[in-house]
Every structure is written in C-alpha cells, then in structure tokens.
Amino acid sequence: MGKKAVIEGSMAIAIAVKQARPHVISAYPITPQTHIMEFLADFVANGELKTEYLRVDSEFSAASVAQGAVAAGSRAYTASASQGLLLMTEVLYNVAGMRLPMVLTGVNRSVGTPVNIQPDHQDTVLFRDTGMIQLYVEDAQEAYDAHVQAFRIAEDRDVLLPVLVCVDGWTISHTFEPVEVEEQEKIDAFLPPYKPLYHLDPKKPYTFGSISIDKDLMEFRYLHEEAIQGAKAKIEAIAREFEKTFGRYYGGLTQSYKTEDADIVFVAMGSIIGTLKEAVDELRAQGKKVGVLKVRSYRPFPVEEIRAALANAKVACVIDRAISIGFGAGPLTIDTQAALYGPNAPQVLPFYAGLGGKDVELKHVAEMVAKAEKAAAGEAVSAEPEYVNINWNLVS
Amino acid sequence: MRLNAGAVCAGGGSYVNKTGHWRTFIPRVDTDKCNGCGICYTYCPDSSIEIVEKTAQIDYDYCKGCGVCAHECPREAIAMEEERK
Numbered sequence: 001m002g003k004k005a006v007i008e009g010s011m012a013i014a015i016a017v018k019q020a021r022p023h024v025i026s027a028y029p030i031t032p033q034t035h036i037m038e039f040l041a042d043f044v045a046n047g048e049l050k051t052e053y054l055r056v057d058s059e060f061s062a063a064s065v066a067q068g069a070v071a072a073g074s075r076a077y078t079a080s081a082s083q084g085l086l087l088m089t090e091v092l093y094n095v096a097g098m099r100l101p102m103v104l105t106g107v108n109r110s111v112g113t114p115v116n117i118q119p120d121h122q123d124t125v126l127f128r129d130t131g132m133i134q135l136y137v138e139d140a141q142e143a144y145d146a147h148v149q150a151f152r153i154a155e156d157r158d159v160l161l162p163v164l165v166c167v168d169g170w171t172i173s174h175t176f177e178p179v180e181v182e183e184q185e186k187i188d189a190f191l192p193p194y195k196p197l198y199h200l201d202p203k204k205p206y207t208f209g210s211i212s213i214d215k216d217l218m219e220f221r222y223l224h225e226e227a228i229q230g231a232k233a234k235i236e237a238i239a240r241e242f243e244k245t246f247g248r249y250y251g252g253l254t255q256s257y258k259t260e261d262a263d264i265v266f267v268a269m270g271s272i273i274g275t276l277k278e279a280v281d282e283l284r285a286q287g288k289k290v291g292v293l294k295v296r297s298y299r300p301f302p303v304e305e306i307r308a309a310l311a312n313a314k315v316a317c318v319i320d321r322a323i324s325i326g327f328g329a330g331p332l333t334i335d336t337q338a339a340l341y342g343p344n345a346p347q348v349l350p351f352y353a354g355l356g357g358k359d360v361e362l363k364h365v366a367e368m369v370a371k372a373e374k375a376a377a378g379e380a381v382s383a384e385p386e387y388v389n390i391n392w393n394l395v396s
Numbered sequence: 397m398r399l400n401a402g403a404v405c406a407g408g409g410s411y412v413n414k415t416g417h418w419r420t421f422i423p424r425v426d427t428d429k430c431n432g433c434g435i436c437y438t439y440c441p442d443s444s445i446e447i448v449e450k451t452a453q454i455d456y457d458y459c460k461g462c463g464v465c466a467h468e469c470p471r472e473a474i475a476m477e478e479e480r481k
Contacts, residue, residue: 099402160401198404205407212403219399227401 002182002246009140009172010035012179013079013105013165016147018043019187020103023074024052026065030084031117032169033107037079059084063091063104070100071208073199075151079105081169082123083112089126095162096131097224098209101154101194102162103147108270108321109169110356118357119169121270121321125298125331131224133163133231134298136269140177142250143167145242148182148191152238155194159231166298168271170357182246190245228300235297253302255294256309258284262291264372265310265346266365267336268319269295272354276319279365290369295332303339313346314376317368320385321354329385347375350385364388410458415442419461421476425452429473436465436474 007015013036017025025044027037043049052069056062062078069076080088085106095102106124110116124134133153137143143165150163167173198206212220236252243249257277259265266276276292283290293309293316295302310316318337320330327334333350340348349372353360368388375381432450444459445452452465452474466474 097402098404197401207405207407207409208402210403210405210409211413216399220403223399223401 002180002186004178004180006176006178007140007181008035008174008176009143009167010107010174011039012140012144012177012181013147013167013173014039014043015181016144017077018049019182019184020075020077020148020151020191021188021193022051022077024054024066024069024076026054026056026062026069026076026078028056028059028062028080028084030059030081032109032119032173033079033081033084033105035173036105036107059087060091063088063095066102066104067091067095067098067100068200070095070102070196071098071200073194073196073201075155075194077103079107081107082109082117085123086111086126089130092127092132092162093130094209097220099160099224099227100162100208101151101160103150103154104162104164105147106164106166107169107173108166116356117169119171119271119321120355120357121166121331122323122355124164124166125322127164128299128331131161131228132299133159133161133228133235134166135163135235135296136166136298137172137296138250138271138273138294140172140175140179141248143172144179144181145246145248145250148187149235149238149242151191151194153231153235156231156234156238157197159227159234160197161227161231166270171271180246180248186245190242232297232300232302235300251294251296253295253297253300254305254309255296257292257294259291259293259309259313261289261312263289263314263376264317264369265290265313265315266292266317266319266368267295267306267310267332268292269298269332270321272319272321272360275360275362276365279362279369282362283366283369288369288373298332301335301339306336306339310340310346311344315372316340316346316348317351317372318348319351319353319368319388321352323352323355333385347383349375349381349383351388352385353388358389360388414457415460416457417481419459419479421461421463422456422479423454423459423461423463423465423474424477425454426473426475427451429471431471431473433470435468435470439464439468
C-alpha cells in the first residue's frame, strides 16, 4: 500500500517524476507549471533526487535539452504551459519524428491573445498533429499515476514516442487533494531503467533525424503513424498492469461512466470530467439516462472505443475546452464527429465550455442535457456549438 | 529493408549523401593567384576546401557552390562560374 496524503496536484506530479528517476530535468518557469519545477528543485536541493537539473533560457531550450538528453540515452523530463508550450513546438515535432521517448507535462492554460492564465485546452490541442501521445487526466491522483505510466508507454520498444501529459492548470495543478503515493521500490519494479535502441555516443556515432527527401519521407510518416496506432494497445495494457500493481484504473484510451444504458452521453477531456460525473449522478437520480465518456488519450484518438461507447446513445454532447477558430466547432467535436460518421451515428451536439477558465456548474450541465433531451425526442435542435455560460451582454 | 524509426542512421551519413550536384555556380581556383592562406578553408560552411601544397583544393563532391570562398578571398583567386552539366 502506498501512503495517502493531501497534497497539491503539482506536488503529485513532481513526486511521480522524482520516482521515475530521470537523469535530466530542464526547467523554465511559466504559470501554472512553475510549482512542479519548484518542487523538483527542492527534491534536488535536499538530496531526495539525483538528477541533472538544468535551468535554461527559454522553453525552446528546455525542450531542446530534454531532446538531447533522451537522444544520449537518458530519461528526461520537462514541463510547460500555454505560450511556453507553443515555443517548444518546433522542437517537439523533432522529438516525435526522432522517436525520442521524452515525457513532458502540459499544464493546461489558455493561449493569448488575450492574455489569460486560466485553464483550457487551447495550448495542448495545438500538438494534435506532432505525432506525440497526449493523455488528459481528471484529478491529482490520475496525474500522479499517468506520469508513471507515461514513461512506460513512451519507452516501450514498439512505441518510442514522446508523451505529453495534459493537466488542467489550477483546477488540478494548484488544488490540494488526497493522493496515494506509492513506494519507490514498487515504482522501480513497474518502471525499469530506460534502455535506448540507439543513443548518441562519440565511440559509436549515429545521426538522429537524418535527411529524408521525396524518396522516403512518406515512408517515415507511415512508420510514425503505425507506431502511434500500435500504442493504443500498449496504453491500455500498461493501464491494466498499473491496475494490477497499484489497484487504480482510469481506462486506457477512454473511460465510460454510466454509459451502458445512456441515451445522452457527454464526451470530454480533463478536469471537467469530475463535474460531469457529479452532474450525471444528480440527473440519474431524476431518472435521466445520461453518462460520460472520458477521452483520456487524445492522440492516438480512440476511434473504435468512441464508436463502441456511443453505439446505443441517441445524442453525444461533446464539450470542447478549445476552439478551432474558423471551423465552427472545437477540435474534440471535429474528431468525434469524424470517428462517428456513418448511418448509425448518434446526433452530435457541440458545446464550448470552460474557455479561459470560465466556470462550468452543475446547472450548466443540466442545461446541456435539456437541449440533448429535445434532440433525443426527435425535436429539431441547432447543431451549431453552444457557448456555455457566455455573457451575451459583452458580445451584442 | 525497413527504415530505422526516427531516421536514425550510423555516423558518416554526410559522406554518403554527396551534395555537389546542388550547385548552380562552381568555384574555380586560380592557382597562380592563390597563396594557400586558408581563409577560404576557414569560411567554407561545408568543409569542402583543403589547402594542399599551398593551394586551395575544392572537393566538388560536396561543394554546394555558395560562393562564400570567392567572396572572402583577399587575392580574388577564386571565381564563380556558371555550372554546366
């Protein structure tokens, strides 16, 4: 049994990273990621963690240092948020393309302009097409657990991809919750040291990410796609192994909550899942058949799992905490609609909620359900996305 | 042959990929003017110049024809000519 303590979400992540024994940590501060790196710095200062802790000059350098470290055969970690993650973009495409199993935390925060430090998913969904794995967590405990799993997934010989663990800023990163922290020996047994397939060594030189022109660039993309599709089974298997070892399971790619007989199913990611589960319990007590499908892995996208979970639903309410400006729906809606496309698909109702940290209360969930009930009863409702809790006075 | 994940290849890859055919202009060394000072060798971004017996010698397998050597040569001993293939 691990030890249960009431700790901050950032601390839960820092402990998980410490227990993963990374050789290199590169740190550059940005709100709301900073606490993770501060806690890790404390661990280094008080001797709890032996690692090369590097304070760099930008997020571009933070990602580059971790990239070089993984290429040299070490386990490396970094984290950022919002604009900081955006500055890592060019590096992270390379990390993914070089198939370097780096783990980084994206502490979700909206992207400027306007400047905002509150949570939504506008920053991490940007990485949709990089070829990184993206996991979204619901609370501090899952954040701890997902980081331990992330190194296993990333370093799996059949995967070899960076994993971006997405954690809603403040709601998870700065909130104190009871978290079960496992014993180091058990983590060591679950997460053995990283054994690279190739690594940089002057005695046996390699080129990583060498030039590939028209004759084989497409073939490299094929292998990358093959690897991330193959990662679906690994993410599930590692989540199950984690359950066997530590007794906690959140689903592999998705988690279904009361969806079996549900007419209306919410599809969402991140900390909003907690609110939705509570709302579903209340609405169930009123006799409404509603459920929640948590998308845990945004990339690889769980196409089959979503189809299966929504096979008997009449309406899918997809909640986006990001907006694809110019399309008319959020990224999760677009992907879910594409996954569901076909004659037997449930009706999809898109919602923007929690953009820039805007509150989503139980009453808002009830409003979404009221709209979905009309659609489920065959009434014509608008398929345009709803801006949940919008202040119309400010836009009219 | 399956490609290596991450486009990882053994060292020495830049020897295999000869880049000389990228040239549109080719540097020609006037051996009478050249005194082998080595400024072109220092500036060449592709490490394609060697000084052999006090004269600049260009490795046309890898020289991309950028012209930096001709620009930097204080004795104007290197001329850029249009590449004819």
